[in-house]
Amino acid sequence: METILKLNQLTKKFGKLTAVNQLSFEIEKGNVYGILGPNGSGKSTTLGIILNVVNKTSGEFEWFGGQVETHEALKKVGAIIENPNFYPNMSAEDNLKLVCKIKGVDYSKIDEKLEIVDLLDRKENTFKSYSLGMKQRLAIASALLNDPEILILDEPTNGLDPQGIHQIREIIRKIAADGMTILLASHLLDEVEKVCSHVVIIRNGVKLYAGSVDQMNATHGFVEIASKNLEELDSALGQLDFIEKVVKVDEHHRLKAFLSLPIEASELNKTLASQGIYVNLLIKRKETLEEQFLELTKA
Known part of the structure; x- marks a missing residue:
């Protein structure tokens, strides 16, 4: 199976604090991975490193078998690692047009991605009129515009009500069913258990487990x-x-x-x-x- 991402002894220190401690695991194509751990365990820092927004202290990571430089590899990655950030007085469609210009994507992708996140009928509404869940779904549509090979989500249901959480889960399932590789970080075990095929559990930046959810459950009770x-x-x-x-x-x-x-x-x-x-x-x-x-x- 093709390896999308490989981490080898990845470490990040902030002064005396070791946020990520010799973390190693692999992401294989076509699976849904959850990085699971308590708040402050190093999940977001790990995502920041592999997306080149946080500098690593030591260790290595490589995208797509190391065949391309990280900058080029990230063109094949869709990611949401912060709160959705769009122009509040512009419509969802116009906001996505700006993203298309930045990514060099044809406008024809907009309706296709809005339909995936169930916002096609609200594309002419302003971003500020959206609920928190709708804003998060628009962010997912934005991340999908360039048809990435992997989608990275950091706490995708954070702050949402039960209905919003359910909608995000259904979108993740829908995208995964089409073969998309997904990596999401969460402190919510229920979220990971319901949508992920594989899980990486970390605490204080240290890996405690990495493997399939089924294998983790394969105990004699x-x-x-x-x-x-x-x-x-x-x-x-x-x-x-x-x-x-x-x-x-x-x-x-x-x-x-x-x-x-x-x-x-x-x-x-x-x-x-x-x-x-x-x-x-x-x-x-x-x-x-x-x-x-x-x-x-x-x-």
């Missing part, structure tokens, strides 16, 4: 389990080969036991009963992406 004698149960679980780790959930005789093998709840119950340990709660569950994210990013 865990069981919530309880008995009257918590210490005895904890000890017994710790000696079972198919238990990876055990953590205490609360003070009410509940434990969370993570499985290293695909064991059924009934089999675990039978094993414990054979040792004279009887449980009053046993629920098997799969870890959600949210639970895994919180586990990875906790201090």
Whole structure:
């Protein structure tokens, strides 16, 4: 599969603060990638570096296999990394005409892109009359005018109401379905889980995970389990080969036991009963992406 972007040990320091710390990952064509992390984790700085608006401290990145210089490569990139910035008293159509002139794109692309973001019937309205969600959708249309090979979005649903968030998600899905490679940064796990095929999780500029969303979810799950004698149960679980780790959930005789093998709840119950340990709660569950994210990013 063709590699669109490759980062190798990318680092950015602001004085004593290391915002991006030896970050390495690859973006392959045709996938939707989410850079996920808490606020201040280095997501926007990373995007700024690869878009040549922030200077790196060390490390490397290359576009399209390094076959073209970054300046030329960015002509094949569509990006929104700041709040939409258009002339407020001009119509959406006239604003996009200015973008077309800057990018050297034919005006015929305007209606095509406005239709993608569901703004074609509002193209004659002024930018200042648009809602925040509409402004964000216009920005996406602007980024798509030159038919980029990759679209980069920084917190695309930030500040939007639920309806606006849903509309942006549907646009991303629509664009992705047509084969567009997308890279979006977000601190909202729900956003990434619903639209992304791959995820890069970072905290304090350090990569914690990079891979497919499905692979991250490919665990054997865990069981919530309880008995009257918590210490005895904890000890017994710790000696079972198919238990990876055990953590205490609360003070009410509940434990969370993570499985290293695909064991059924009934089999675990039978094993414990054979040792004279009887449980009053046993629920098997799969870890959600949210639970895994919180586990990875906790201090």
